[in-house]
Amino acid sequence: MWRQTLFWVIVSCILFYMTIPAIVVVMTSFNPGEILSFPPNGFSLRWYEKALTYPDFRIAFRTGLIVALISSTLALVIGTSFAFLVVRYVFPGKNLLEGILSSPLIIPHFTTGFGFLLLGAHLNLNQTLTIIIMTHVVLVLPFVARAVYVSLLNIDPNFERSAANLGASPFMVLSRITVPLIIPGMAGGWLVAAILSLTEFSASLYVTASRTQTLPVAMYNYIREYTDPTVAAVSALLIIATMLILMLANHFLGLRKILAIDSH
Amino acid sequence: MSKRPFLIPFLVPAILVAVIFLAALAEILQYSFREFIPGSLDVGGFTLDNFARIYRPVYFKAVVNTFVLSLATAFFTLILSYPIAFALVRTKVEWVRTLLILLSITPLFTGEIVRTYAWMLVLGTNGFLNTMLLDIGIISEPVTFMYTRAGVVIALVQFAMPVMIIILATAISHINTDYEKAAANLGARPWTVITRVVIPLTMPGIISGFIVIFAWTMSAFATPQLIGGGKVLMISNAIYLQGFSALNFPFAATLSVIALISAFASLALMKLIANRLERQTAIH
Amino acid sequence: MNISNSGHSVDIVEVTKTFANVTAVHKVSLNIRKGEFMTLLGPSGCGKTTLLNMVAGFETQTSGAIQIDGKDISDVPPYMRETGMVFQSYALFPHMNVFDNIAFGLRMRKLPAREIKAEVERALDMMKLSGMEGRRVRQLSGGQQQRIALARAIVIRPKVLLLDEPLSALDKNLRLQMQVELKELHQKTGLTTIFVTHDQGEALSLSDRVVVMSRGEVQQVSAPIELYTQPANGFVASFIGEINALPKARCQKSGQDFRFEVCPEISLNGRQPARQELKDGQMVHIFIRPEHIEIAGPRHNGANIVKGNVAAHIYQGTHTQTRVNVPGIGLVELRTKGAAAIDQAPLGSEIALSVPLDEAVILPA
């Protein structure tokens, strides 16, 4: 029995370590003073007010949202069709293409970002939304492709054969059978991609300018200039929003499934 | 009627993305061989000088630093993640499982900046940790966490953990619990069951988790930038310094090439070691 | 549903299928007649599914041709072949309910909604599934899923019905029941049917003709009775039912009578077998089924008697299978009614067996 207790004590300590930054951020965000202090000496919403009205953050949030929606949707389309090719077809250069498209997982984001900065300069797309979206598509594509790939592997190829046997043309098989069966994987992949794009920092720092900066970049610039807890308020809002989205995703899609943790 | 009717329409976008990505990487490679013209964003002709420059101690140190910090982070992440992953897979109480998964996965999705900023609040001289320790009386004056390697690792480990937990939980959930029951039935104590059965069976997960976190940490940027504050220099920070402070794009490109090469080289090295390990511990 | 006069013939002509380095099907030729129930029987991996997949168009043959009503269909894509396939796993679409599953093929044919509804209802009725339209397929039992898969395949009025081990996922009782239903369905619809199984009981009881396959090649094509009584070769003889294979024997001919020298001590007498013309001095294989061997008694006149020791009794309810170790031959199995043999011939005791060759299968070696 004491072993169990000890185990759960250890687990709780580790969880405390994992959550303490979030707790401190939320505490700080309600701090009335400019100087951070623990424990907080009062309760105030002034930093939330500042965060929500600060023009840089407002614009950056809008830009980031647009970038995230467009790039995760593009990644969904491209990633889904690519995963379909990988699972169903054999074609020359398949492994090479797979390797290239999944390499952003290993290649540091700042390298990717720097490369797109230089490419943008070359193409006269310097720090435009176009080049930012291109960067984000490259970065989130492996996540979508992976999620769809797993869903595709999990469907019995006989479903598709059976549909063809019943008279469905390849397009009909795809739209009536394959896509409906992988919708949860696509939804999970899209969600992960959108969140990753929204919060991406290292590459975005390179490819954005002050006009086109996304929220994490704007926060970074703020931290370097000011020490007041406005960023704590933004962070607290982001943490809470993330938790809510994850809870919803867990409820509707099952996080264990999206993350492919499944006991048998 | 083609046997692969979707090949072309599905292949074209993927190839397009691959080509754009390769073009971006090619730009870096191209810049790394160009001459830097101080005070100008234009670059000069072909040169190998940039590569000669990386032998300077400061850059060499950044490479070593990156390697050491990544190893340390992967190690501590592994140690701290295993119990959580184990609890996550084996708890039978549904709300505990949901709580564990939410708490351990959320940091993955809040982004580098939020997490790093949060750790600045925790680790600062007047931050949460120092205030607590002073109040309790464990220390009599603030400890410096900021601008130290320890501080950077503390922050890096926390946000590497979600990924490690996912990988380990997957590995643990694939073990048939009958093995553990059989071991216990044969007289093994719980601790022995863990060390002799569970850990060896999850070795592939442990190894791949370690490698993934190692690679992931090599590309950390915001954390060493803000918590290291220029005192803990990783390759990423050196590149940023060259690119944005000195506006020396060619040399920043050279450092990026070095970062890429060292990322791939150390991954290859770890894979090699991992294969050895896996062959030794393989149970099939 | 009246599709009784819609039978189509299927011809498989010298079809070979090679995967990377395995030849899954080798020079198979079969003519399946209109309305015939033809079964492909053979051990696992002998190429049954591959052959069926080629008829359905999921695989392309390496060489040879497949014809329906004499027309080569090799270039017709699966979705235009008009074959109705039932998979071993049923492959019912999990995101659709029962009605939508059965209606799928009709919708692909763009039939008007009213007609689809009527057809689906008729199919449900025929498969005794009325009232299940709205159910999710996951909530159904194995037998119900099986029926839906059948209904889905026949509702499109296929030219040929292809069944790939459709009963193997069912438990024994249900399987027997479904065998009866399949037979009835076939009689009602008159559909040309190719049925795949590795269960010989199923094959013998359902089929008009059975194709025995081994390693991608056809061993024999016959009606069930002929398959059992006149196997074409050793593989078929030992694959269908149980049979004793005696050691190679030399044949001595004297007029209409034959003597087979199994070993120096044992010779058996017999007559000219139905199929082969045997020559004097020829070597032959003799196969004899356990139910044709008897424990020797007064009514046996001394010919074709061999002696051995009882090695085992296996009691199986209606009969007992007895294993006897016969010097010069090896283990011989015989089958006797009830349990009498167990008392009559205790383990280890010596026993005399009558081995008549009247119904034995004698094949040239």
Ligand SMILES: Nc1ncnc2c1ncn2[C@@H]1O[C@H](COP(=O)(O)OP(=O)(O)OP(=O)(O)O)[C@@H](O)[C@H]1O
């Ligand atoms: N897609 C494939 N690639 C390579 N080899 C294959 C493929 N499909 C089948 N084979 C091989 O062809 C042979 C015949 O396989 P097939 O599935 O037709 O056997 P089967 O008679 O249906 O067996 P079972 O009774 O187990 O279903 C086997 O050796 C199999 O390994």
Ligand SMILES: [Mg+2]
């Ligand atoms: Mg098969």
